[in-house]
Amino acid sequence: MSTFDETIDSPPTTNGANANGTPLKETVINNASAAVNNIQNHPITQNVVNGPVATSIKNEAGATKDEFSDLASSRQTPAHTAANDTPLTHYHSFFYTLLTWKNKRATGITFLAAVALIFAFRYLPVLRYGLKITWTTLGVVTAAELASKLVTGSSVTSAVRPRKYYKIPKEFLETSLDDVENLINFFVIEAQRIVFAENVIVTAGAFFSALVSYYLIKLLPLWGFALFSTIVTFLAPLIYIENKELIDSQLEHLANVIGQQTNQIKDLTAEHTSKGFDTVKQYTGAYTAKAQDLVGNIGASRQKIPPPAVKEDAFPTAPKTEFPTSTLDTKVEQEPLLA
Template identity: 50%
Template sequence: MAAVQDHPTTKNIKDTVQNGENAKAQAAKTKDEFADLANARTTPDEPATTGQPLTRRQPYWKNPRATGIAFVLSVAFIFAARYLNIIRYIFKGIYITLGVTASAEIAGKALLGRGLTSQFRPRKYFTIPKASLERLLDDMEQLINFFVIESQRIVFAENVYATVAVFFASFISYFLIKFVPLWGLTLITTTVAYLAPLIYIKNQELIDSYLEQAGHVVNQQATQIRDLAAQHTGNAAKTFQTYAGEYTHKAQETINQYRGRSASPEIKKEDFPSAPKTEPVAEKPEPVAEPAS
């Protein structure tokens, strides 16, 4: 028995069994974590500035195992879409499957009098449960509305830090798209989307302190600019009032001067002769004597 226990084959079997048990335990943990992730969806307590409730959120980064699996699957899908013709392989799998099932059915009826494929036909075809389908559709609706609402919140600067972050991301992507292919840009975006929140969670206190300091600096600069602008505005208003008063006074004096010059003297009736009251009598011409004949 000691020789059997110490034999390398026995040790290999024990290691295999132990590895299988560890794998089974890890699979159970992963399943439980995904179940917890599905049940942990909550609606944020704080609504949007418009008063609308936000969509449900899932704490992906608080479940590192589920987050890692989702990240690996996303990266694998990107590489598969880049280096594999997925649509072509889908059609290939369809025609191979249908060809095998049709050939087995025809050959079975020809040789054995009954089809082979029909022997494996289930008694009841698989259907998606209504509850699962409704839950899937509800998740799709929540996901679509998440992007719709968050894009509007970013555009209207509800969270200035998020708006600035998306601005820099768009600015960098504008230049990267000239050199990086679309699949590479998608890979970079996926990596940042998964790793950036994880880095923030691991260093939340440090990052929040830096953000708070930056906010204080921005507020101080904004206050100084606002005070300086108010000071210049007040000085400009006073200067304008001074010049307006001076110009108003000068305009009033000029108007008074023109009024004094335009005053006409009194006109006396004796300075002009009186008009005749009777019409003049026309004089008759004297007769001209005719010469003697």
């Protein structure tokens, strides 16, 4: 029989000790310690703690921790820049690592946490719970402070009040503000890269997403639209990565078909344009020849018209003698001046 069973069978005496003379407090402590040791050394407990299930859980927890550390360390400014040499932020590499499922455990946990958060805000009154916790805490503190001052004349909160109130360290604030700045600039830069078609495929995908979202927002509530967007954002890259060869072959085939159709359209356009130029050239030549013939006929008809004959008696005979100077002067002097 174990020590625990012997202690149970030994009735305590009236002076706080059992039949063996051991104090009751020490006996209880020893019995509890022995019970804990028995539980820890039991084969079932050892199988649970050190068995394959526990080992697997420990390994998964360690791998998950390593992946989150790798995800956090991926926030490095990329070496490449935008098309106009604009430096990118470290969130470009972070979101690329997150959404490409490089660390599957970290990305999966982040995805499930985002979905759970959407459902929590949809089905749980989070704001009401927050307000309830706030007014309950403040009410208990107020009642305890008033009661202690009325009964004992002292403050109960002064006993638990810290010597100095907690302040956020400056280094943490600077790091946080730097992260917020990089996060905002990430969205600003990416929006401009999409608008100015730095990558045509990305711009086309953004156009398709905006078009689908425009119609979905009319059909789905806000939480449903947020859930749909989150699922597409996390699962679309995973589907592409898992079926990369098939999707790339289909995209290449589609690009070839579009290229062939584009070449046919170019050839037809060039052919019709050439025919149009030839037709215009023919009409232009015909009208030019007709215009030249018309101009030549007008010139020939003008040459056939004889010039009019000029007779000698058509003009008066010029005087052959000069007028006398004295006679002209006398006549001018005799003429009266006009008033």
